[in-house]
Amino acid sequence: AQSVAQPEDQVNVAEGNPLTVKCTYSVSGNPYLFWYVQYPNRGLQFLLKYITGDNLVKGSYGFEAEFNKSQTSFHLKKPSALVSDSALYFCAVRDEGMDSNYQLIWGAGTKLIIKP
Amino acid sequence: DAMVIQNPRYQVTQFGKPVTLSCSQTLNHNVMYWYQQKSSQAPKLLFHYYDKDFNNEADTPDNFQSRRPNTSFCFLDIRSPGLGDAAMYLCATSSVLADEQYFGPGTRLTVT
Numbered sequence A: 001a002q003s004v005a006q007p008e009d010q011v012n013v014a015e016g017n018p019l020t021v022k023c024t025y026s027v028s029g030n031p032y033l034f035w036y037v038q039y040p041n042r043g044l045q046f047l048l049k050y051i052t053g054d055n056l057v058k059g060s061y062g063f064e065a066e067f068n069k070s071q072t073s074f075h076l077k078k079p080s081a082l083v084s085d086s087a088l089y090f091c092a093v094r095d096e097g098m099d100s101n102y103q104l105i106w107g108a109g110t111k112l113i114i115k116p
Numbered sequence B: 001d002a003m004v005i006q007n008p009r010y011q012v013t014q015f016g017k018p019v020t021l022s023c024s025q026t027l028n029h030n031v032m033y034w035y036q037q038k039s040s041q042a043p044k045l046l047f048h049y050y051d052k053d054f055n056n057e058a059d060t061p062d063n064f065q066s067r068r069p070n071t072s073f074c075f076l077d078i079r080s081p082g083l084g085d086a087a088m089y090l091c092a093t094s095s096v097l098a099d100e101q102y103f104g105p106g107t108r109l110t111v112t
Helices: none
Strands: A004-007 A010-014 A019-021 A025-027 A033-040 A043-051 A056-058 A064-070 A073-078 A087-095 A110-115 B004-007 B010-013 B017-027 B031-037 B044-048 B053-056 B064-067 B071-079 B087-094 B107-112
Touching: A004 A056, A004 A087, A010 A019, A019 A110, A025 A073, A033 A064, A043 A056, A043 A064, A073 A087, B004 B087, B010 B017, B017 B031, B017 B087, B017 B107, B031 B071, B044 B064, B071 B087
Parallel strands: A010 A110, B010 B107
Antiparallel strands: A004 A025, A019 A073, A033 A043, A033 A087, A056 A064, A064 A073, A087 A110, B004 B017, B017 B071, B031 B044, B031 B087, B044 B053, B064 B071, B087 B107
């Protein structure tokens, strides 16, 4: 079965420290992977995606993510956290092999809190 | 700036009273999606349009309908809102199916 796991409901990081938000997935075909961020009472914003190519993907606001096929992971990272990064982060995957290939499978979300 | 616009941002309706939420886009994207999101949970896809082709998710209640009169606009109609339909409704677009999606700010629906 296709699935996405974000094992941490909440991640707390001090401002200026590196941050990691974890995501693992399970699909039958090749994964297309996405990260979205949601600020309070707002819609989701696309951060970055992995389709093919370089395993390290750079996105908006200084975020990056590394695709690891052997560990089926796509963790979101940032070298130095800002208080303004505090938000809800969603990982999503599309299975290239799915019949309904438009359908995104969403993780449950991770609340990121950056403390000054 | 190209964007996805949702109106209204906040909507209050009475139990059983039909309500329509609207979405417009200036991105000229082929695909438009409607999602329901409750309490910071993952968004749940209700349906999508690829151009004029409508695709309803299997578990979307019949109470929810959608219209896309042209490329730019898409509407979500809730025929008889129940208390359980109170949620944030998100519209999104993408240039092709399953490419990255661009979301509007959402409409928060309250049912009294």
